[in-house]
Amino acid sequence: MPLDQTSLLIELEPVVATNLDRHLALAKEWFPHEYVPWSEGRTFDGLLGGAEWRPDDSKLPDVARTALIVNLLTEDNLPSYHHEIASLFGRDGAWGTWVHRWTAEEGRHGIAIRDYLTVTRGVDPIELERARMAHMQSGYVNDHNDEMLHTIAYVAFQELATRISHRNTGRATGDPIAEQLLARVAADENLHMVFYRNLLAGAFDLAPDQAMRAVADVVAAFEMPGANIEGFGRKALSIALAGIYDLRQHRDEVLAPVLRQWNVWDRTGLTGDGERAREELAEHMSTLETQAARFEERREARKKRRGES
Ligand SMILES: [Fe+2]
Numbered sequence: 001m002p003l004d005q006t007s008l009l010i011e012l013e014p015v016v017a018t019n020l021d022r023h024l025a026l027a028k029e030w031f032p033h034e035y036v037p038w039s040e041g042r043t044f045d046g047l048l049g050g051a052e053w054r055p056d057d058s059k060l061p062d063v064a065r066t067a068l069i070v071n072l073l074t075e076d077n078l079p080s081y082h083h084e085i086a087s088l089f090g091r092d093g094a095w096g097t098w099v100h101r102w103t104a105e106e107g108r109h110g111i112a113i114r115d116y117l118t119v120t121r122g123v124d125p126i127e128l129e130r131a132r133m134a135h136m137q138s139g140y141v142n143d144h145n146d147e148m149l150h151t152i153a154y155v156a157f158q159e160l161a162t163r164i165s166h167r168n169t170g171r172a173t174g175d176p177i178a179e180q181l182l183a184r185v186a187a188d189e190n191l192h193m194v195f196y197r198n199l200l201a202g203a204f205d206l207a208p209d210q211a212m213r214a215v216a217d218v219v220a221a222f223e224m225p226g227a228n229i230e231g232f233g234r235k236a237l238s239i240a241l242a243g244i245y246d247l248r249q250h251r252d253e254v255l256a257p258v259l260r261q262w263n264v265w266d267r268t269g270l271t272g273d274g275e276r277a278r279e280e281l282a283e284h285m286s287t288l289e290t291q292a293a294r295f296e297e298r299r300e301a302r303k304k305r306r307g308e309s
């Protein structure tokens with residue numbers, strides 16, 4: 001008999017409690033204001049009559065600016081994510097403590113990145129605000145509705161994906177201040193990933209077939225949380241062409257290591273749908289391999305055409 005949502009919540013609570021303690025012991029306190037060069041700031045036009053933003057105010061390379069906007073809008077949508085996990089995990093006991101702690105940590109990411117971009121005039125503040133309004137009004141809905149294990153599998157991959165994307169965005173800025181800030185944010189995302197990865201490992205012990213099904217479905221349908229940002233396709237392509245986040249990294253640095261940690265390939269004790277899910281997963285990983293290789297070839301050819309290598 002598959003475990004229903006309530007049984008999963010109850011059975012997994014001790015895993016949540018253990019990993020919450022682990023998280024709190026490892027998480028380092030940090031302060032967004034320390035990562036922002038405030039003395040570089042200048043008053044803007046409008047109410048206070050300062051200088052309007054001009055494209056040459058920004059010292060960021062185009063692609064770094066695009067990636068920072070995508071990352072920031074993604075962080076901005078936190079109220080929607082909070083709603084999703086609070087409705088699913090509840091706000092009681094260890095689950096609730098985690099939901100609120102996680103939300104508070106994520107809140108810091110948007111604050112820090114926005115302060116940095118506003119003070120350094122890295123992006124057009126009016127365009128950014130309009131994009132934030134549009135993005136938040138479209139909200140975020142978990143593709144996996146109220147399926148607990150699917151959601152946990154999704155966030156495990158997604159936290160690692162944002163870690164890599166923040167980290168590589170920092171490098172692409174060419175600004176040591178942004179690089180330090182985004183490395184700091186990426187370190188938080190890594191701890192979040194470990195929490196969810198351990199939680200799903202607990203689910204694998206408890207209900208291996210259901211956990212495998214969740215993982216296979218999530219890998220097959222994976223989309224970044226910012227996928228509904230306006231113009232996401234174009235932005236994601238330039239981010240991929242710059243090697244900030246591409247299919248190769250998605251497959252080899254996000255999916256594969258987490259799957260290995262769950263021991264999906266060598267796990268015994270699967271039956272029926274669990275076995276089927278593992279076969280689907282293997283097939284999907286090999287399709288991704290082909291697609292990643294094809295993308296890399298095209299990217300190389302493009303670079304050669306443009307005389308970039
Ligand atoms: Fe974040």
Ligand SMILES: [Fe+2]
Binds near residue numbers: 106159162189192
């Ligand atoms: Fe996170």
